[in-house]
Amino acid sequence: MPEFTTRDPSQAAFWDERFAANFTPWDQGAVPPALGRWLARAALAPGARVLVPGCGSAYEAAFLDAAGFAVLSIDIAEAALARARAVLPADVAGRVLRKADFFAFAAEPFDAIYERAFLCALPPRLWPAYAARCAELLEPDGWLAGLFFIDPAPPEPRRGPPFAMTRAELDALLAPAFECTEDQVIASGESIEVFAGRERWMVWRSRG
Helix, strand or coil, rough: CCCCCCCCCCCCHHHHHHHHHHCCCCCCCCCCCCHHHHHHHCCCCCCEEEECCCCCHHHHHHHHHHHCHHHHHEEEEEEHHHHHHCCCCCHHHHHHHEEEECCCCCCCCEEEEEEEEEEHHCHHHHHHHHHHHHHHEEEEEEEEEEEEEEECCCCCCCCCCCCEEEEHHHHHHHHCEEEEEEEEECHHHCCCCCCCCCEEEEEEEEEC
């Protein structure tokens, strides 16, 4: 494991350093099959606005763009966006990528937010702000959908990223503004090592 000087994952420098060193054990290198399965049954119309926060390499952004959605894929780390530009076709990258802070950028409401290793990348102190910001950024009846890192007995003190949470913690975080409409265990074979056995595909509908 490389030696790093930054320790605060809420800061862009933390992620810049790790992407620059090509140390990205959370990166699956592909679109999770669960996303494709959900899109096949989801009530998202062509042209629906989809936000991908903390996009990293942004494989899913290209997939969502090809499916006909209006995608905005954001990250605070320039090195992460550089990786995404290397992964995506140039026209797609130009269309979907933006350097932006999830907690502060200005945007019209979205129909869906796709969650993939963003919430678990945040220190637990920022989890309430994440939930509030998701509710703020979604249209009434919008969807927060994706893969959540759930551990029934996370180690204490919490170490990460990725930072695991219990299902009860996630419910307490999201239930005030969202209703859970899907909750499925992801087979270990579909997860990379860092998440194996502790990933759930979940869909939360905004209460508006």
